[in-house]
Amino acid sequence: MKIKFIGGAGTVTGSKTLIESNGIRILIDCGQFQGIKPLRELNWEPLPVLPSTIDFVLLTHGHLDHCGWLPRLVDQGFKGKIYCTSPTKDVAKLILLDSAKIQEEEAKKANEGKFSKHEIAQPLYTVVQAEKVFPLFRVIKTNEAIPLDAEISAVYTNAGHIIGACTIELQLENKILVFSGDIGRDNDALMYPPTKPKRGDYIFLESTYGNRLHPNTDPKDELEMYINNAVQKGGTIIIPSFAVERAQSVMYLLWKLKTEGRIPNIPYIIDTPMGISVLDIFSNNRKWHKLPEHDYVEMCNMFTMIAEYQETIETIFNKQSKVVIAASGMVTGGRVLSYLERYIGLPETTVIIIGYQAEGTRGRKLLEGAKEIKIHGKYYPVLATILEIEGLSAHGDQKDLLNWLSVLENKPKKVFLVHGENAPADELRIKIQEKYGFDCKVPLMGQELEL
Structure with a gap:
């Protein structure tokens, strides 16, 4: 063999x-x-x-x-x-x-x-x-x-x-x-x-x-702190996420925080058509995960789900503080790049990295303190606050x-x-x-x- x-x-x-x-x-x-x-x-x-x-x-x-x-x-x-x-x-x-x-x-x-x-x-x-x-x-x-x-x-x-x-x-x-x-x-x-x-x-x-070793800190507590700090600065929170399972896990934690009154009443947005489609896979395969039907429905109702790119553009240019979950998780492609083109150069922006970042990816470069990142052939200064929640891997x-x-x-x-x-x-x-x-x-x- x-x-x-x-x-x-x-x-x-x-x-x-x-x-x-x-x-x-x-x-x-x-x-x-x-x-x-x-x-x-x-x-x-x-x-x-x-x-x-x-x-x-x-x-x-x-x-x-x-x-x-x-x-x-x-x-x-x-x-x-x-x-x-x-x-x-x-x-x-x-x-x-x-x-x-x-x-x-x-x-x-x-x-x-x-x-x-x-x-x-x-x-x-x-x-x-x-x-x-x-x-x-x-x-x-x-x-x-x-x-x-x-x-x-x-x-x-x-x-x-x-x-x-x-x-x-x-x-x-x-x-x-x-x-x-x-x-x-x-x-x-x-x-x-x-x-x-x-x-x-x-x-x-x-x-x-x-x-x-993943830290013993509670990712829910970290999300609460990071979101509240960003909103106090009047900024937008961007969470690059893998569309499968990580996006749904973050949605679940945000829903729990919102129902407990621990994060503000601002728009919570899922801008990944694939991530939205994965929600249907979760719904159709209940034996594979712990999320009960009632919680799943309530969680989904909390979020604005964006499928069309025109809605992405409108959301990007809305100056209101908001939390955006968008693919891809390693910032290698997808709609998160459109958000970063607009927001990465604003000091009030917070970017939260939540998964493994492979060598050479934009996500890894951001975590390593890059002063600028290249998107679609153009360089953008990194003035946003870059944070990581390891406990969500x-x-x-x-x-x-x-x-x-x-x-x-x-x-x-x-x-x-x-x-x-x-x-x-x-x-x-x-x-x-x-x-x-x-x-x-x-x-x-x-x-x-x-x-």
């Missing part, structure tokens, strides 16, 4: 792990690279194997860094089956269409504004190419063995993180391979705790926050990741730490070896191993 780390090794984006066994090729996740240019350029590179020779894609969840390269895979010849949970199928459809639309729009803007280094800027893929992925989806049930081949089966179990997210247990060649996907938190406001694996010969564990921290390994009944032959930058992954490697004595390895991008 061969394992090749095509993506998500040494980085938190572009997750792709290829398994070859007895003539069968299985790709675990098919993510898009984000962040620094050398990573983004990998999206244009061909895979080390022909997509037409891959038999199955198993998706852990629907985030762009786990499913965002599927249109390229299909366009280059993949005709196999893509297995995932029902919510993941719905989320992936939204994210792929949104990604394609944004890429088409940005290519158009680059060509019109002539700020592309290429003679003609091209999108990574189009909406038409994204739509060709959808007929290949196959919905599975959790906790049931799915036969992929006569001697290969997969079982999906809840991973927390976002709605529909799963860990995948792959059984083949008398071995159990466990792919964690992204592990959620044990105390998330909306998601149930991740299911811990009981057995695994080889474990592929994410390491996003492998060197960090959808990723488990070092303690959660260690705890996820705590009920294993056997000692794995190897634990591979993926989906993390090198420093966090290496620190988690040391912690796992100290606590459990497991043989732990941080693989390199492009590395191939025989099991």
Whole structure:
């Protein structure tokens, strides 16, 4: 059996792990690279194997860094089956269409504004190419063995993180391979705790926050303080958010604060068409989250939901203090850029970062104290107050990741730490070896191993 780390090794984006066994090729996740240019350029590179020779894609969840390269895979010849949970199928459809639309729009803007280094800027893929992925989806049930081949089966179990997210247990060649996907938190406001694996010969564990512990502070209290301070200054609060699950978690906390009379009666706005669509996925998949129907309805009624871009423009030029939740979460694209073009240079503005920011993203640069940021080919001074609420991350921290390994009944032959930058992954490697004595390895991008 061969394992090749095509993506998500040494980085938190572009997750792709290829398994070859007895003539069968299985790709675990098919993510898009984000962040620094050398990573983004990998999206244009061909895979080390022909997509037409891959038999199955198993998706852990629907985030762009786990499913965002599927249109390229299909366009280059993949005709196999893509297995995932029902919510993941719905989320992936939204994210792929949104990604394609944004890429088409940005290519158009680059060509019109002539700020592309290429003679003609091209999108990574189009909406038409994204739509060709959808007929290949196959919905599975959790906790049931799915036969992929006569001697290969997969079982999906809840991973927390976002709605529909799963860990995948792959059984083949008398071995159990466990792919964690992204592990959620044990105390998330909306998601149930991740299911811990009981057995695994080889474990592929994410390491996003492998060197960090989330603070013990209550994110609700932090939101209250930041919003009240910003409103006292007469400013607008902008919360760049991942449209899936983080937007809904922030909505939930804001609704709780409002019902408790702890934040003022100002407009609370959701300006992410995808985030609004995800609310329907929450409504249709109640077993996947903790939010009761009554609370869901009341929460939604509190927010002004913006779908049309004309409404975005009107909201941007409304000088009243307001809270705006807009995608994207790492400030790499989407409508949040339109708000930042207007507001990032105003000292009374507050920007609250609430999720992981990959290397090279605008969100990471803001957290690191950038004095200016580039949006659509133009530089804007950063005069707004930039704040972070770590407690709202959808990723488990070092303690959660260690705890996820705590009920294993056997000692794995190897634990591979993926989906993390090198420093966090290496620190988690040391912690796992100290606590459990497991043989732990941080693989390199492009590395191939025989099991």
